[in-house]
Amino acid sequence: MDPHLETEFRDFVESRWQPLLRTAYLLTGDHGLAEELLQTALVRTHRRWRQIERSDAPEVYVRKVLVNLHRTWWRRARRREDPTGTVPERVDLTADSHDAYAAYERRDELWRAVLALPPRMRAALVLRYFEDLPEAEVARILDCSLGTVKSQTSRGLDRLRTAYETRRDS
């Protein structure tokens, strides 16, 4: 690669590593996996850097790769999963909803519900509510229509509501 482009790529990686890693972490829920996901996405980005840099939207491209890669990895991992007869333990939050520990558990319940969402739905929520991106931008990253973003977001919130608000109100 041209040394000038290489320098630009390096500057991009060094300046955007942390925010992109945070996004990757919210997509995967695992620090190690997030680093691996981001590095893989950046390797792919490097291959097309000349075109991406010209389009003036490298971060959009990296986010796109992050989301798509994560979906692919998630599908593969899912195929490797073994069914188990044991249901994960759930905390009874109704015992003392004013307890600080219960508040922590509520948050944890929400986070686990986020991680249980399908990757595309989770990505829509992360991009909307963490990155604060407008729906049109989310649609661009997810490579789908505005209507799909709205429906994915809405359905994602519905699922979280089941896990979160029913417990909060109980």
Added chain:
Amino acid sequence: MTRDLEDALRAEFTARAQQLTCGAAPYPALRRRIARRRRALTAELVAAAALVSAVGIGAGLTLDHPRPSPGVAVTTAPLAVGGCGSTPLYRGAPPAWTAVAQAPADLTYVVSSEGNAVGFLFVDPLHAGTGTGSQNKILWVVRSGGAGGAGSGPLAITGRPLDSPAAGAQLRVDEPGLGGGVYPSITDVPAPGCWHLTLNWAGGSATVDLPYGPFR
């Protein structure tokens, strides 16, 4: 209710993201990955070119002397830098499956006629001589099966001058290997010329021709 949930979600995402310990960008590691990926892609292109050549589509291609053996991963890029018999010496990206050996990137290497063994030459050019007379260090990497696993067991190398099939001068090297089909060796020969080597290991064998210069 939706507003509460949205606020809770924003707060949760922010809190989780802030908990993450983000160090500096691991740029050197990323560069290494990019370089590895580039080598692997080059190797894939080389293999594809070899396939095209093998099925005759590339019949019009002119290949530098020495003529490579059929089925060998041969590049159309100007990487052949010598060799003898049916084995070119190459510089450039070696087959991707040899990455396990972590050979230095700038070494000259040979690929066996069968495509299942690669020898990285730490001495270039090679010189005839045995004992303390030479010390031609060659790192052999072998694999078993078509695209299968690494070679295993000790590696035995026998050799004879290419133009003297019945010559008395023979070569024999036995290497225990490092595992994973990786065998560091001192592959010395008693006389200069083009030597035809046969490599045998558990699950495979390969042949390769190597040029050895005068004694030194």
